[in-house]
Amino acid sequence: MLLWGCAMVLLGVVGAQNLPDNILNEPDWGFQSYLDADFEIPCNNSDLVVVTNNFIVWELPNGHMLDAGTDKYVLKNYNNVAQMHLQVKNVQESDAGVYLCHVYNDFTKTQKRGKLLRGLNLGGHKFREPFEEYRYNLMVGGLAALALFVPLVTICLVYKFRYQTDQDRHEKHQARKGAFVHQRNWEANKKDAEMSAVNGGGKGQDNPVYVNEMGEEVNTRL
Secondary structure, three states: OHHHHHHHHHHHHHHHHOOOOOOOOOOOOEEOOEOOOOEEEEOOEOOEOOOOOOEEEEEOOOOOEEOOOOOOEEEEEEOOEEEEEEEEOOOOHHHOEEEEEEEEOOOOOOOEEEEEEEEEOOOOOEOOOHHHHHHHHHHHHHHHHHHHHHHHHHHHHHHHOOOOOHHHHHHHHHHHHHHHHHHHHHHHHHHHHHHHHHOOOOOOOEOOOEEOOOOOEEOOEO
16 A cells, blocks of 8 residues: 555656646747757847847857857847847757847947847747657656656655564564464364374373463373
């Protein structure tokens, strides 16, 4: 019964890990992309409308300020706004995070208008096929179950074979002793019946051998 209960707890944990929906959803200022594909993050929303001749400087999740494009990051102009879009090449899980776009009045960067938060895959990346998401969740759930399986089973076994008190040991000893006495009496009675049959059904001068509770054989005569 105890092991059954432990198994049910374990299955509950695995089931919780296999929910198909992402627990953390993308915020309003976040974007989701596929892995192994390029994705462009725009720097513009109703909180801070970027206008012509503004200049954008991007800050990566690791805090690095991106002054120029690289093989990984491409800065693109849009509607006469320099570097308004940030293209992330070949998106990987490590690219998930919060990007900042700092908005300046012009390329001289002498006056800053503000900054915007841009999130990428904060709630998880997109899946091209529905089965991919379930496979991913199954993998996560399997790893979680494996991490919990050993300590959970250990706890169950420790509880099952917990430390025995003196009373527990005494009761088990008495039970074994009673079984031993019963077995000896049964064997003695069987032997006496066989001897009676060999002797032609004796007159019952001897009582069957009796084993008392102390384990001592008692043989009396009438």
